[in-house]
Amino acid sequence: MPAFEPFRAHRYxxxxxxxxxxxxxxxxxxxxxxxxxxARSEHNIVHVDVPRGGDDRYERAAATLQGWLxxxxxxxxxxxxxxxxxxxxxxxxxxxxxxxxxxxALEVVDAGAGGVLPHERTTPKAKTxxxxxxxxxxxxxxxxxxxxxxRGLTAALAEPGEPVGTLVVDGVxxxxxxVTDPERIAAIASIVGADDVLIADGHHRYAIARxxxxxxxxxxxxxxxxxxxxxxxxxxxxxxxxxxEAIHRVYRGLSADALRDALAGRFDxxxxxxxxxxxxxxxxxxxxxxxLTAQGASWLTPRxxxxxxxxxxxxxxxxxxxxxxxxxVGYQHGLAExxxxxxxxxxxxAVLIRPTSLVEIERTAREGLLMPPKSTFFTPxxxxxxxxxxxxxxx
Numbered sequence: 001m002p003a004f005e006p007f008r009a010h011r012y013x014x015x016x017x018x019x020x021x022x023x024x025x026x027x028x029x030x031x032x033x034x035x036x037x038x039a040r041s042e043h044n045i046v047h048v049d050v051p052r053g054g055d056d057r058y059e060r061a062a063a064t065l066q067g068w069l070x071x072x073x074x075x076x077x078x079x080x081x082x083x084x085x086x087x088x089x090x091x092x093x094x095x096x097x098x099x100x101x102x103x104x105a106l107e108v109v110d111a112g113a114g115g116v117l118p119h120e121r122t123t124p125k126a127k128t129x130x131x132x133x134x135x136x137x138x139x140x141x142x143x144x145x146x147x148x149x150x151r152g153l154t155a156a157l158a159e160p161g162e163p164v165g166t167l168v169v170d171g172v173x174x175x176x177x178x179v180t181d182p183e184r185i186a187a188i189a190s191i192v193g194a195d196d197v198l199i200a201d202g203h204h205r206y207a208i209a210r211x212x213x214x215x216x217x218x219x220x221x222x223x224x225x226x227x228x229x230x231x232x233x234x235x236x237x238x239x240x241x242x243x244x245e246a247i248h249r250v251y252r253g254l255s256a257d258a259l260r261d262a263l264a265g266r267f268d269x270x271x272x273x274x275x276x277x278x279x280x281x282x283x284x285x286x287x288x289x290x291x292l293t294a295q296g297a298s299w300l301t302p303r304x305x306x307x308x309x310x311x312x313x314x315x316x317x318x319x320x321x322x323x324x325x326x327x328x329v330g331y332q333h334g335l336a337e338x339x340x341x342x343x344x345x346x347x348x349x350a351v352l353i354r355p356t357s358l359v360e361i362e363r364t365a366r367e368g369l370l371m372p373p374k375s376t377f378f379t380p381x382x383x384x385x386x387x388x389x390x391x392x393x394x395x
Contacts, residue, residue, distance in 0.1 A: 002115040003107040004192035006080035010388035045385035058136035101235025140231035140389040144202035150195035231389040253328035256293040266306040272297040293349040314353035
């Protein structure tokens, strides 16, 4: 089972206006988003986490981080701690939820070794950016999001810790609290270390941590450095906390008619109204998907026996349905965004899929299987900047 440990965190100094310096994770930011955040404050975390410019941008990010530490913009905890992180929000159905988890240093394990499990195949992505940034800054900046399959973590985090920051943005209340009590730290570490941790978000970040760990091992000959762990938010895999939305499929590389014909081989197609948020709920209730093309919407009802031997996942069904057609699949979250892509002609068509259930996520992980890419979209997103994990500071 994976080790999970406290660490001496870098944090913005007490009294900092967090609305000016905290940012969404780097991989959801457009260039315009980054520009706006950078303009908000010279100390916004994007100046380090999303460096801009030429080949020296990583070295400049490292210099910026060190400058903030020297000037007291960031301060380092005197002792190792865990950081509880709570997110209160209203989900797409109107239900109130609170996710409560803990930021700590999770063991970096080899692929396939167990303990820390992926839940879906990843799409190809250039990985040198995050690796170069980690090398230069000697720090973990954006956390991986892990789901503990152990029971009891939520209860262990119920009592508040020392408040260190609150931020309300986009209707979500983010609260972070420091835990330094040795007994409570030991209890939290024991629970997380009692069962597997499933990566919910940040598969690429975790892969980068593994590459960096191997580099440090090769250079130092040691297996006991801070590179053996990586910054991770861990919460319990429980239904009442997590909000999972679908990442819909968009298709290029074939005509709308060819896409429709391919899907008709495994689905019955019937006319559907223009989709609304209520349509997404109806899809879950009826077990249907929705095809969108410039000609309109169609219900996709799986034909009996069409997917025998295929995992009961919308993404897996669609992979089989379009196999061999030359279709280029893309991924898009949000009904409005998908509709715009179709109506603009940017894609041949799209298929709205249903969110993956927590039961299916856990079952897939336990069986050592992987879902298709982009099977889940966990919301809301963790913010970057509340806690940074220095790799050069020992506990």
